[in-house]
Amino acid sequence: MSDASAVHSSPSSLSYFRWAFIVTVAGLALGALVGWLYTGTVPGTLSIFFICAVLAVLEISLSFDNAVVNANKLKTMTPLWQRRFLTWGILIAVFGMRIVFPLAIVVVAAGIGPIAALDLAINRPHDYAAIMHEAHLGIAAFGGSFLMMVALAYFFDKDKDIHWVKPIERRLSRAADVRGIEITFVLLMIVLFTKLIGPERGGEFMTAAIWGLVTFLVVDVLRHMLDRADKGLDAAARGGMGAFLYLEVLDASFSFDGVIGAFALTQNLFVIAIGLGIGAMYVRSMTIMLVEKGTLAEYRYLEHGAFYAIFILGVIMYCQTMVHIPEVVTGLGGAVLIGIALFSSIRWNRRHGNGD
Structure with missing residues (x-):
């Protein structure tokens, strides 16, 4: 990027949040109309207006680390695929994960059709929420495995x-020569939590957790295959489909926690979609800014800090299959880790003459 464009993009960080403010x-x-x-x-x-606002804050607090990871991957993608992720991706995030995904869970869990699931969400929201809560164990197991693999990789x-954190990270980096070490770690976690959950629902946890692990591996293989195919193209034609696919699945995994946690505040599908959708727009804006x-x-x-937060979120999702952990704790934990990492970065810059 040229110096002129860098100056042009630097006036104010608030300018990146223009669309988020509009949304x-x-x-x-x-939300007030729905109320x-x-x-x-x-x-x-x-009351519903307030719940929408709280859900937006919840989504932002839970997903700041997601914005950092998205930015880390986006910076390697071409401008074309960056735009595709930030346009198509937000549609998938808001409409796919906040509306279609919860309906799909009810369709599968209750064995009913999509129209019946939508009718249930509109006219019998308590029954709809009960089905979602019943499916929480499998969702948490799947998402926990996927996020732990993201962090460990x-x-x-x-x-x-x-x-x-040099004593830890240097050892982990050297241990990368051991083939499949991160997979082994997650498999051991799956076995441990299966034992802790017990025979009644342990099998359900193990199946969902292994599917989360397998999904990461499949998406990772596809990402490398697609990106390798891109390298055979000229620079103008390169896409980044592999990275796009990886980010979409990662976004979905981050959304699990927020969607399920939202049912603690309201059972109304549309209120949840509005509140979390607002939060998703701020995550998109943060990603672009980064x-x-x-x-x-x-x-x-x-x-x-973001990847430490992702790993801890994965472990928390496993723990949530046994005990309730307030979403406020999850969100604040990630924010604190990223805040400490930011402070450490600023201190390093000052010591090495990179500060302002």
Whole structure:
């Protein structure tokens, strides 16, 4: 990127959030309308309006590490595929994961058709929420495995030469020569939690967790195959379909926690979609800002903090199959880790003369 374009993109970080602000206003207005249609009262309308706002904050707090990881992958993609991810990807994230995905779970779990599932969501939201909660174990097991593999693949990398928590990360980097070590670690975690959950639902956990592991491996293989095929093309024709596919599955895994956690506040599918959709727009804006401003390069430990947060989120999703862990704890934990990583990066820059 030229110096002129860098100067042009630097005026204000708020400019990156213009569309997020627009969607916030439109979403909260729509939430108020949904509240009025469902309750017909001012207090009921205000209550749903407030829930939409809380869900948006919940999504932002849970997904900041997702924005960092997205930016880390996006910076290697061509501008064409960056735009595709930031346009198609947000549609898939908002409509696919916040509306279609919960309906699909109810369709499979209850053995009913999509129209019947939508009718259930509209007219019998408590029954709809009960089915979603029943499916929580499998969703958490699947998402936990996938996210742990994402984090471990980052740390078990023999070419990784920047280490934040040096005693741990240097050893993990050297251990990357042991073939399949991250897979072995996740399999041991699966066996441990299967034992802890017990025979009644342990089999269900193990099946879903292994599918999460297999999905990561399949997506990773496809990503490398597609990206290798891209390298055979000229620079103008290169796409990044492999990275796009990887990011979409990663986004879906991050969405599991927020979608399930939202049912603790409301059983209304449309309120959940509005609130989490608003939050998803802020995550998109943060991703664009991180890529265009070169924040990851400027703050060397920021992505380390994000991947630690991803690993912990994966473990928490496993733990949530046995005990309830408030989403506030999950969100704050990730934010604190990233905040510490940011502080460490700023301190490193000052020590090495890279500060302002």
